[in-house]
Amino acid sequence: MTATGPSRGSRTTAQRKVLISGASIAGPALAYWLHRFGLAVTVVEKASALRGGGYPIDIRGTAIEVVRRMGILQQLRDAHINSRRCTFLNADGSELIALTPSAVAGSVEGQDLEVRRGDLAAHLYAIVRDDVEFLFDDSIDTLDQSEHGVDVTFRSGRRRTFDLVIGADGMHSQIRESLFGPEEQFHRYLGYCFAIFTMPNTFGFSRELTMWNAPGRAAALYAVGANDELHAFLNFHQPQPPLAALRNPEAQRDLVADVFAGAGWEVPGMVAAMRDADDLFFDTAGQIRMPRWSHGRVALVGDAAYAPSFLTGQGSSLALVGAYLLADALAENQDHAAAFDAYERGLREFVGMNQALVGNGSATLFPTTARALEQRNDMLRDLATMPSASARPAHSALTLPDPVSTP
Numbered sequence: 529m530t531a532t533g534p535s536r537g538s539r540t541t542a543q544r545k546v547l548i549s550g551a552s553i554a555g556p557a558l559a560y561w562l563h564r565f566g567l568a569v570t571v572v573e574k575a576s577a578l579r580g581g582g583y584p585i586d587i588r589g590t591a592i593e594v595v596r597r598m599g600i601l602q603q604l605r606d607a608h609i610n611s612r613r614c615t616f617l618n619a620d621g622s623e624l625i626a627l628t629p630s631a632v633a634g635s636v637e638g639q640d641l642e643v644r645r646g647d648l649a650a651h652l653y654a655i656v657r658d659d660v661e662f663l664f665d666d667s668i669d670t671l672d673q674s675e676h677g678v679d680v681t682f683r684s685g686r687r688r689t690f691d692l693v694i695g696a697d698g699m700h701s702q703i704r705e706s707l708f709g710p711e712e713q714f715h716r717y718l719g720y721c722f723a724i725f726t727m728p729n730t731f732g733f734s735r736e737l738t739m740w741n742a743p744g745r746a747a748a749l750y751a752v753g754a755n756d757e758l759h760a761f762l763n764f765h766q767p768q769p770p771l772a773a774l775r776n777p778e779a780q781r782d783l784v785a786d787v788f789a790g791a792g793w794e795v796p797g798m799v800a801a802m803r804d805a806d807d808l809f810f811d812t813a814g815q816i817r818m819p820r821w822s823h824g825r826v827a828l829v830g831d832a833a834y835a836p837s838f839l840t841g842q843g844s845s846l847a848l849v850g851a852y853l854l855a856d857a858l859a860e861n862q863d864h865a866a867a868f869d870a871y872e873r874g875l876r877e878f879v880g881m882n883q884a885l886v887g888n889g890s891a892t893l894f895p896t897t898a899r900a901l902e903q904r905n906d907m908l909r910d911l912a913t914m915p916s917a918s919a920r921p922a923h924s925a926l927t928l929p930d931p932v933s934t935p
Contacts, residue, residue, distance in 0.1 A: 544567045546567050546568070547692070547693045548693075548694045549573075549668050549696060550832070551572075551578065551662065552649055553648060553848065554851050555571050555573075555697075555851075556653050557594075557598070557652055557848050557852070558854060559571050560656045560851075561855030562855050563656065565859040571660055571661070571662050572668060573662065573665075574665070574666065575664065576665040578649060579649060580646035580649075581646045581726075582644060583759050584750065584759070585643065585644075585844040586845065587604065587641040587845055588842065588845050592640065592641070598652075600651045600652070604641050604647070609644070611642065612629075612735050613626045613628065613737075614629050614631075614632045614737045614738075617738065617793060619740070620792055624905055624908065648844065666682050667702070668682060669682055671693060673824045678690050678692065678825050678826065692825050693825065695828045696830050698831045698832060699811075701828065701831075701832035703828065703832065704818075704828055704832050708818070714816050715814050715815070716815045718886060719766065720813035721766045721811070722761065722838070723780065723808060724759065724808070725759075725805035725808045726757050726759060726805065727757075727758050727798065727802075728757070729751055729758045733758065734751050735753060736750075737750045739893075740791075740792070741894075741901060742792075742901070743896060743897050743900070743901050745787065746763040747760075747761070747762050747794075748763075749794070760802070760805075762799070763894055764784070764787045764788070769812045769814075773810070774812070777808065780810040781803055784799065785802075785803070813837045815834075815886070817834070817883070821833040821871070827854065829847070829850045831847065834883070836882050839885075839894075840882055840886060842882045842885065852928065856929050878926040881925055892904050
């Protein structure tokens with residue numbers, strides 16, 4: 529494996545110890561680059577092991593360059609799902625139109641990648657597990673910052689001191705809440721709720737997405753291969769977030785079942801499968817927007833700082849790019865305050881462009897009115913006659929620091 533990346537300032541940072549909370553995408557990616565710069569890195573993860581499986585995610589634009597510099601681009605190309613088509617259905621279950629996935633997603637065929645989330649996480653973990661300390665089945669309980677470091681008490685009872693702590697613990701970040709305040713201050717609700725789970729592939733689907741729509745409701749089945757499992761997706765418009773259901777799985781199931789009562793196509797069977805699913809993930813579509821991503825010796829990266837929502841398809845790509853730029857800033861600046869400022873200056877415009885994709889049409893796949901559904905369907909018909917898409921500016925508008933060989 530050949531990996532290249534910036535090594536500026538690596539000698540000045542050799543003794544710093546960094547704790548990263550979260551071992552999904554942003555955490556291991558950041559750990560990789562920080563280790564490359566000579567920092568001693570520990571990653572704490574509340575799950576008991578690396579999380580496999582998961583729904584497909586996109587790696588696009590600037591993030592492709594990041595994984596190339598990490599030396600895992602070919603492995604991810606090998607893991608590329610390479611879906612053959614996206615089929616859109618009318619409310620009665622009849623076919624509206626079938627399109628190529630790249631036409632629908634606005635991705636660049638042959639360049640951008642779609643992989644299982646667990647595959648990306650596994651590849652990131654594989655290139656860093658021998659060089660970084662991982663503490664699974666544990667989490668941060670308290671943080672006590674001082675002029676000289678951060679005293680950390682873990683849920684397990686162990687106590688350690690680090691120079692820096694980075695929250696890479698997702699959209700519902702506990703690190704962010706403990707230092708910056710309740711999530712409600714930073715969460716921008718986008719008007720949708722969704723449920724994701726797996727169910728048996730009794731339809732013979734293979735490397736394809738099939739989506740049913742009615743105003744304010746969407747149901748999709750995604751086969752990432754010719755196997756016995758489907759990723760099921762139920763999405764619906766909800767003017768206000770259902771706060772009472774967010775921490776109650778049974779209430780979530782009841783809410784989804786009520787919303788999709790009377791729906792056509794295979795939706796009744798999907799709702800029944802959701803009732804029995806042991807991997808149901810329910811959440812609201814939203815973004816995290818913060819005026820600042822650091823507080824003293826603690827900073828945030830990925831969804832914890834700037835979740836763009838699944839409607840943009842850019843969450844994992846932003847996590848990879850953000851991890852790279854945060855590590856680069858720490859390599860360039862011995863002073864953590866200067867490093868965190870440089871990280872924000874280098875990334876905030878890029879984050880803003882990607883989050884703005886929601887307002888620039890990325891939510892149009894889920895129309896909330898009959899008129900909007902007609903307009904969406906007209907747009908899909910137009911896509912069938914348009915030339916292949918080029919990269920959208922938000923995917924590749926950021927120039928990364930030039931890579932150099934590691935000494």
